[in-house]
Amino acid sequence: MDHEVEWVEAQKIETSVDLIAAAKQQLLFLAAVDRNRWLYDGPALERAIYRYNACWLPLLAKHSLSEGPLVPPFDCEWIWHCHRLNPVRYKTDCEQFYGRLLDVSGVVSSVNGNCKLETEDLWKRLYPEEPYHLDLDKVVSDKSAALENCTKYDLVSAVKRQSPFYYQVSRSFVSNDVFLQEAVARYKGFLYLIKKNRERSLKRFCVPTYDVDLIWHTHQLHPVAYCNDLEKLIGKVLEHDDTDSDRGKGKKLDTGFSNTTAQWEETFVRRYWKAGAMYRGSTPAPVTTSPYAFDVLAKEPTPEDDLIRVPEVEVVEVLLEIIEVRNIPDGHKGKLSVVFSKTQRDSLFDAERRLTILSEAGEKQVAFFQCEPTGELRFQLVSTSPSKIPVSREPKSLGFASLSLEEFFSPAITQLSVEKWLELIPSKGSRTDPKPISLRVAVSFTPPTRCPSVLHMVQSRPSWKGYCFFPIIRKSRHSKSSTYVVDEAQTEVISLQMSDGATFKGDHTAQRQVIGEMDSGETRVLAEYTGIFWSLLDSKWSLKQTNVDNQFELLGTRVVKIFSGRKLDYEPKHCAKRRSDVDFMTLVEFSKQHPYGKAVALLDLKFGSIEASAEENWLVLPGILSAFILNTLLKKGGSNGFDATTKVAQQESLKSNGLKEESKDTELVATVENKVKANSTNGQTAAAVIAPEKGSGCGGGGCSGECGNMVKAAMASGCGSGCSGECGDMMKATNASGCGSGCSGECGEMMKAANASGCGSGCSGECGEMMKATKASGCGGGCSGECGDMVKAAKASGCGGGCSGQCGDMVKASKASGCGGGCSGECGDMVKASKASGCGGGCSGECGDMVKAA
Incomplete structure (x- = not known):
């Protein structure tokens, strides 16, 4: 109280x-x-500071409220804004030069601007030689324009800080x-x-x-x-x-x-x-330092905009902390922690995570994650036995509690933070103790916003769900097979096929085309190569290659430039995904509202996916077509539809066999020790970046590459000793190493469990996309090729000894080998059960697509 x-x-x-x-x-x-970044630096900033001191402040000092509202010139208002954010200095300067503190009473912001004419007339009478609006074309750095009666406060530095x-x-x-x-x-x-x-x-x-x-x-x-x-x-x-x-x-x-x-x-x-109030990381580097002058007016939606529908999903950011626990039974021994999850399946958060308790551990840990604002957060208090007890013993559950998310967001948001005691329901039996075990939980949320749409391009229909717990993306071995575009729930939204052109009656040869099959079964031409550029959606959009800094341009109802790498809001933050930038392309819209560009989508060329901003529905279909065309053609060295001017590095990155599954961003939860602070300069709070218990982003010595986006648990290392490549996107559990000793290539996207190594000893190629369980090796000894995309279970090897080809995409069970000894071809796409071999000894061809039993 x-x-x-x-x-x-x-x-x-x-x-x-x-x-x-x-x-x-x-x-x-x-x-x-x-939107007017010329005010951040350079001659225009210096001129704005001069105009502020020489014109605006004197005008403001002379003005009477009875004369009506004043509207400052836009450039002067910005300098005034920065000056006022040093309130002591601003007060001192005003009193020194004007005898009183100059206030905002009777002043209307220039962005409202309904009464500028009166102020502009007054300005012209007082300053006939100085235009009301700063003319950027005539701005020059004029050091002689210094004034005697002006602040000595360094306004240039103040602007740069703000x-x-x-x-x-x-x-x-x-x-x-x-x-x-x-x-x-x-x-x-x-x-x-x-x-x-x-x-x-x-x-x-x-x-x-x-x-x-x-x-x-x-x-x-x-x-x-x-x-x-x-x-x-x-x-x-x-x-x-x-x-x-x-x-x-x-x-x-x-x-x-x-x-x-x-x-x-x-x-x-x-x-x-608090969620939404912490440091976001440094401001992304701009894609251009000059504003884009040309503006294309957005047009009304057309029927083509409704050809495909992507589910609208809301997302909230969550900060969670477990404060304390009370009423623990007398004589209890063991280390207490809390495992939390969601009771309702969530496309953004579908896992269990662990947090220490502040009162027990003595150090602050905060979990940060994103989820849909539905269902409940479920908390399980667990006790881990002292170290003298065998490690294999399961933690003991002391009870459960839950917190409804929907009560915060339905029917309307009333609060975004809560801190309360939750009584635990015993794991066994009924609650009879007059003093039940309770957890004090603190949770804060951001208001719900639209979640970005993420679509994946796969080479087979998503029809394997009954066979395994992980969506399998199989490699295409047929040049004319369809590419299926699926959402995060593996629901097909459209299928696409690239035609090589055909000869029809009258010896007319068709241009290269992209054929789409809609959800309704309708088939139509969605894009056609004209010989110079790609015409999309009956010429409403065009996709062409350029020879300037950006590589491609998508023009239609908007102006969209396509840059190599991850730019603007997609720029990696903190320990975020650190794969090579040549795998990515960023779509950046330029408009009157965004003259320096706004990132509206990210293409992952290596894994065949597109992530589009939530509010950019107009981009979904042209974006998918662009992604499909670029993904299909660039990996062929820039031919068949574009001039061969693509960067060599990017071409190399697109030589992967077929389209792989997009690794899901596992940057859902992390925990941070109190050493990692969120702080602010003028409130610049440091990252609510969250590090795990006894874990490290880059593990043992020798990790010289990039560790990627990791969700890590106790005593885990992102990159094992000697890992010099990229560890990719990993979700890791206890005592695991992202890259095993000696792994010099890319470990790919892995989900790993206890005592597992991403790349076995001697694996010099790419291990592909793997989900691995106990005591498993991604590539067995001597596997020099690619192991493909695998889901692996206990004591399994992705490639058996001597397998020099590609093992394909496999789902494997206990004690199974993807390729038996002597298998030199492709084993194809297999679902395998216990003690089964995909290809028997001497199988030199392709085994095809098999579902195998015991």
Whole structure:
């Protein structure tokens, strides 16, 4: 109750601004600035600073509210924005040059701009030689334009510090009313901590999370209200120190955030970390430094837009922490932890994960994952016996509890955070103890948003579900076989086939075409090669190769440039997927709203998939066709439909046999020790990147490549000793190594269990896509080819000794060998059961597609 009183007292803090409405206005303005990045650096920035000092501030000082609202020129408003975010310096400068603090009263933002004409007329009368709108074509760096009566504050540096802020708060849910309401409440809690520190004469550097920092910025942008509110609260204007950006361990931001987290949670008994409020990583590198001037107006949807339908799935981000446990039986021995999962199958999160308990482990661990806002989160308290007990003994379950997700999101969002005690239901028997075991669980969510659409191109219909637990993608051995486009649930949405052209009556030779078969059974030509470019959807779109930085261009109702590699929002973050960039292409839309480009889709050429942004439905069909054409033709060295100007490195990456399955992004959960802090410069909170218990992203010494996206459990290493290649995308369990000793190639996409090695000793090729179980080797000794795509069970070898060809795509059971001794051909696509051999000794041909029994 004492802690609740503290929170209630914090919420009594008064501000003279409607912070929610003002925060939304700030987000609109920052988005406009980000579309005009010439304000971030260079001569235009220097000229904007001159105009701000020489024109805008003097005009603002002379203006009377009775004369009507003022609208600052856009460039001046940006400099004014950055100046006000140093509230102490801004106040000092205003009082020095104008005798009073210049406020926003009577000023309307330029992005609203309904009354610019009056201000423009006034500007012209006062400054006839200086245009109201900054003319970028005539901007030159004019060092002689320095003023005597202007601030000595380094506004160039201030702008550079503020420029990255928008990326951190630019996601659509940030403007949600409930998210902002909680942000305002947390901002008041932040001010309350500062007030308590001053009362106790404690000098502490308090570091905000990004939701708090957004509201803090919003408050500072109203200088008179901010100064009055803070002087009333703490007796002075609160400084906003945004000069520190080093998030290294032990640095000012790191220790400041740790101390702020500890003080917050001790004072309020609420979690400081919050979903959607943590550091997103550094701002992605731009694909161009010059805005794209040409704008194509988006057209109304056409019937072709409805040829295929992709399920609409909502997603929320979740931060989860297990705080403490109580009422453990007397005499209990063992290490306690919590296994959590979802009760309802989820296309985004369908696994069990483990977290330590803060009160038991003494160190903070936070789980971050994405899931659909349906069903329940299920928690199981487990006890692991002391080390003297054999390791093989299963952990003991002490009970279960659940937390409904739907109550937070249906019928409408009312809160995005909860911290509560959950009583456990015993694993056996009924609950009779008057003091049941309970868990204190803290969960926060982001408001639901549309999940990106992910579609896979496969070479066989997804009809294997009854045979195994993993969707199998088989390699094509027939040049004219169809490619089936399936969604994440393995539901077919369309099938595509590339025709080589044919001769019809009258000796007319058809051009190369892409034929599509719809869900209805209708067959039609969806794309045709004209000899210069590909015409898509009855000429509504065109796909052509260019000779500039980007490699291809998709033109139609929008302008979409296709860049090699992962760009913008698809740029790898933290320990994210680190496969070679030549496997990827990013589709970037250029428009009036996005002159520097907006990433709208990612093509994975190696594994045959396309991920499209949730709001870009217009791109799904032309994107699929582009992905299919590029995937089919580029791997043939740029011929048959494009000039041979494709990069050699990319061509090499597309020489894989057939289309492989897209590895699912396993970056669902991780845990972070308290050493990895989320901190903020002007609130730049460090990554809620989550590291596992006793695990490491790159394991043993010698891991010089990229570890990829990993979800890791206890005592696991992302890259084993000596792994010099890429470990790919792995989900790993106990005592596992992503790449076994000596694995010099790519281990591919693996899901691995206990005591498994991704590549067996001596495996020098690619192990392909494997799901592996206990004591299994992806490539047996001497396997020098590709093992293909395998799902493997206990004590199985993907390629038997002496197998020099390709084993194909196999589902294997216990004690089975994919290729028997002497099998030099392809074993084909097999489903195999216990003690079976796919190809008997001496089988030199193709065994075909087999389903095998015991």
